[in-house]
Amino acid sequence: MAQIAVGVLGAKGKMGVAVCQMVSSQSNFSLIASCDQGDDVASLLKADVVVDFTSPEAVLNNLEYLIANNKNVVVGTTGFTPERVNQVKEWMRNSKSNVLIAPNFAIGAVLMMKFAQQAANWFESVEILELHHPAKLDAPSGTAVRTAELIAESKKKSGKAKSPDATIGNREARGAQVNDISVHSLRISGLVAHQEVIFGNPGETLSIRHDALDRSSFMPGVALAISDIANNPGLVIGLENYLKLS
Template sequence: MPPTDPGSQPIPVVVAGALGRMGAEVVKAVVSAADCSLAGAIDTGAGSEGQDVGLALGLEELGVALSSDFEGSLCQASQEARRGGAAVLVDFTHPSVVYEHTRAAIAYGVHPVIGTTGLTPEQLADLATFSQKASMGGAVIPNFSVGMVLLQQAAAAAARFYDFAELTELHHNRKADAPSGTCVKTAELMEELGKTFNAPQVEEHESLPGCRGGRRESGLRLHSVRLPGLVAHQEVMFGAAGETYTLRHDTIERSAYMPGVLHTVRRVRELGGLVYGLERLL
């Protein structure tokens, strides 16, 4: 919830990937939130340097110029935010740079809120250690949808009763990583039971390599679909003798993520280290 103190300073927010589909929604959400202020807009798109981010997105002029200088933007936001509390970075960029972005934000004293997926378990562990040593709160959130959190909790509960399950995630064809971080997170929650899934019933043979999806050590199989027209969708199917049980979540518009983004922005400065997953903040 927004701060109740009317004299409190707005939370300075820097958006990385500001011209992307998710970044644009974050910019709109931040400027519409009374307790937040847009402190920076980062994007590496050709020809965007120095443009007002509001005009570039077809909004009104916001007085914030687009910059491709990631660390320079963090440094500026950190210096300007000292009077009213630390700044927050919301990152929706690319898996190839998300680790460096997160580490740089912590180093500059800017709380990272990371929506970009693709961090490895080793990178997450390293960032958690780094943020704890720096006493900097941060959040890596594979999916900002409350509905997806509910699906993941239901999948973890159902995993107690079913020994066979497969997960399918479907996204637009501009998503760079597969499987999605959300799907991996769902599998991890199901695996917390410590059980093995999908015991072999027959000696399988793939005439087309990969058609059975990716197999995790637990036996869970993950499938990825990439098509234009999709946004973000996930299905978990359980099977048992005589029945199947299916959980599914569909994101129709990216605006569905914004309540979760703003909730995380409001909470992240209270944290003493890095958290992984929106459920840790609800």
């Protein structure tokens, strides 16, 4: 099997370093370019797949350049609003690029999101608690936003009303509202990436939690994305679409 030539953007960041190490350790991958802020990105054009773990400020410029050059791109950078996704779709109209935008690459986190989507049909209340290290730039996290989107889709299809809430005090204490779902963001030293989805009905609760204790937990998902992106045409949102879950 021919090696897949991989380029990494954001190569000096914590996730970028981990991705470079993973790619270099895999016999079916070849790390041919690793770029960070200020580097010449032309070297990325030799890659079959480019992995972007940069910043919300940089990622759109990176995508515009790579899509214009028909590169396949795996994006782990967060901060993708519907408007940003639509911009990427517009760039891809006349491109041969395949693009994956994934809020989370930990397989367990992806399964957590899917389990939460399934559970949403059966509970009247749901809230999301996401916990990360204090250096994380965005809040709520991309994983929490994607989880809320999936839950909202499920509740809409099943005709479930939004969670009951009689709060009349400070609404900010109830967290951010994402698709009418309360999302609470904690930033605490010593943490990596954690999320809990709490469901409730009269007389019972269900908690679905995922804990990423080390960035190595994301690498199998990144490897899967690099390996399979050529077989997933166009723009795909969420690694769950690569897992072929029913």
